[in-house]
Amino acid sequence: MLIGEVMTSPVVTVPRTATVRQAIRVLHEHDITAAPVIGPDGRMAGIVSEMDLLRGAFEADPRAFLRPVAAPGEPPPRHVEEVMTSRVRTARPTSDAAGLAETMIRTGLKSVPVLDGDRLVGMVSRRDLLAVLARGDARIRDDVIAALREHGAQDRWTVTVRDGDVELRGEADENARRLAGVLARTVPGASRVTVRESAGRS
Known part of the structure; x- marks a missing residue:
């Protein structure tokens, strides 16, 4: 930000x-x-x-x-x-x-x-x-999704926000994970961003 x-x-x-x-x-x-x-x-x-x-x-x-x-x-x-x-x-x-x-x-x-x-x-x-x-979690989540969508990366990520902490969960390579993390960190109100692989991925 x-x-x-x-x-x-x-x-x-x-x-x-x-x-x-x-x-x-x-x-x-x-x-x-x-x-x-x-x-x-x-x-x-x-x-x-x-x-x-x-x-x-x-x-x-x-x-x-x-x-x-x-x-x-x-x-x-x-x-x-x-x-x-x-x-x-x-x-x-x-x-x-x-x-x-x-x-x-x-x-x-x-x-x-x-x-x-x-x-x-x-x-x-x-x-x-x-x-x-003070921005609400729902608004932060919407803005993170919008930022991901703008770069064509929204479909692969599940976005959750709790008390300003953003979690991105999905299946992607290292470059895509890095990009998603950078995009989420640009959103006002996002305190911390964590990028995780989906639980089902081997």
Whole structure:
């Protein structure tokens, strides 16, 4: 499964010159946790997250304290370019989604922009990956059968899917088994693929 098959596109973006309040409204209205920041040339200049935008956004409420609260020292950031992250980990649409998922788990990233060359083409979030895994077994089975049929290989295989694990059972040579396994692994939501010979084959 490729990143281009799970990413969200088109992408909700924030201009580099936007105010922090404007960016907060964008994230809130679209129910997202981060957005790429676009410069005047239309290219991605960074990414801004909920955490970035919350820095300095609130002042202490004096009602919550017994003694007077000191006035803030520095004014809070006003523009996105002051709080955004410039060095951004990105992905390509033709890369493996499983590898990106591992990277996100390891690094704690919630969202990763997807670039085709210099062009921003998508965004992959944890929610996107969960949506793929949430696909029902019946739909995954239909998609596996469709992929096999497209390559003229559906008739020789019995396809079963349980909790996202795909099993192909049939009589075929090694090359056909390898092809069937590759095709099944391209289907979104297929967690693991097992290719077995039919029980009756000697």
